[in-house]
Amino acid sequence: MAPRPVGVDRTPRDLLLRGQGDAVSDAGLIAVLMGDDESCGHRILREHPSPDALWRVSAEDLVSLPGVGPASAARLLAGLEMSRRASAWRTGPRTTVSTPEDVVDLCWPQLRGADREHFWALALNTRNHLLRIVEVSVGSLNASIVHPRELFKDAVRVSSASLVVVHNHPSGDPTPSGADIQLTRRLVKAGDVLGIELLDHVVIGDGGEHRSMREMGLM
Numbered sequence: 001m002a003p004r005p006v007g008v009d010r011t012p013r014d015l016l017l018r019g020q021g022d023a024v025s026d027a028g029l030i031a032v033l034m035g036d037d038e039s040c041g042h043r044i045l046r047e048h049p050s051p052d053a054l055w056r057v058s059a060e061d062l063v064s065l066p067g068v069g070p071a072s073a074a075r076l077l078a079g080l081e082m083s084r085r086a087s088a089w090r091t092g093p094r095t096t097v098s099t100p101e102d103v104v105d106l107c108w109p110q111l112r113g114a115d116r117e118h119f120w121a122l123a124l125n126t127r128n129h130l131l132r133i134v135e136v137s138v139g140s141l142n143a144s145i146v147h148p149r150e151l152f153k154d155a156v157r158v159s160s161a162s163l164v165v166v167h168n169h170p171s172g173d174p175t176p177s178g179a180d181i182q183l184t185r186r187l188v189k190a191g192d193v194l195g196i197e198l199l200d201h202v203v204i205g206d207g208g209e210h211r212s213m214r215e216m217g218l219m
Contacts (some may be wrong), residue, residue, distance in 0.1 A: 055113025
């Protein structure tokens with residue numbers, strides 16, 4: 001067999017190995033993750049179009065497709081989960097949280113596609129630089145259970161000067177519920193006692209659409 005000419009092959013795998021990941025299609029990236037050819041990626045995207053449907057895909061959805069087994073489904077799900085976590089890895093002492101849009105930029109990549117409510121706290125220093133993202137609770141389809149004690153425990157531990165809290169609505173509608181508003185007011189009072197100001201509570205829905213309770217005058 002004659003040797004393959006160097007630089008001729010433009011399969012997704014070879015493009016990635018040559019540092020040309022931006023030239024790889026979405027279907028190609030999925031194929032590499034799943035250890036299959038690009039037709040597999042196209043098949044998955046036809047059934048679960050990117051971005052939102054792909055982020056919500058489950059193991060059951062994947063293994064129901066012809067030629068997709070548990071191992072390849074797990075590899076794709078691992079890749080999706082890694083990308084959700086990537087924004088937290090990029091954060092550091094110079095990350096500034098000043099607006100609701102800053103909160104969405106930080107949190108939405110990890111929250112998109114989640115089928116449960118996740119309630120997080122962003123611990124900030126006196127200059128609004130991010131110290132830590134704390135996952136306070138994971139709830140049900142339409143509710144999260146949050147106690148002020150659990151929220152402020154970690155804030156005190158990292159010497160936080162202020163907090164922004166954020167949670168997602170899997171229903172897609174970011175409008176704060178009555179329970180969200182009551183909880184926010186409890187957290188404001190608890191923060192006043194501890195000297196840690198609650199700056200905002202941001203609710204995120206579909207596509208990164210969001211509501212700021214501060215801007216809505218609810219806190």
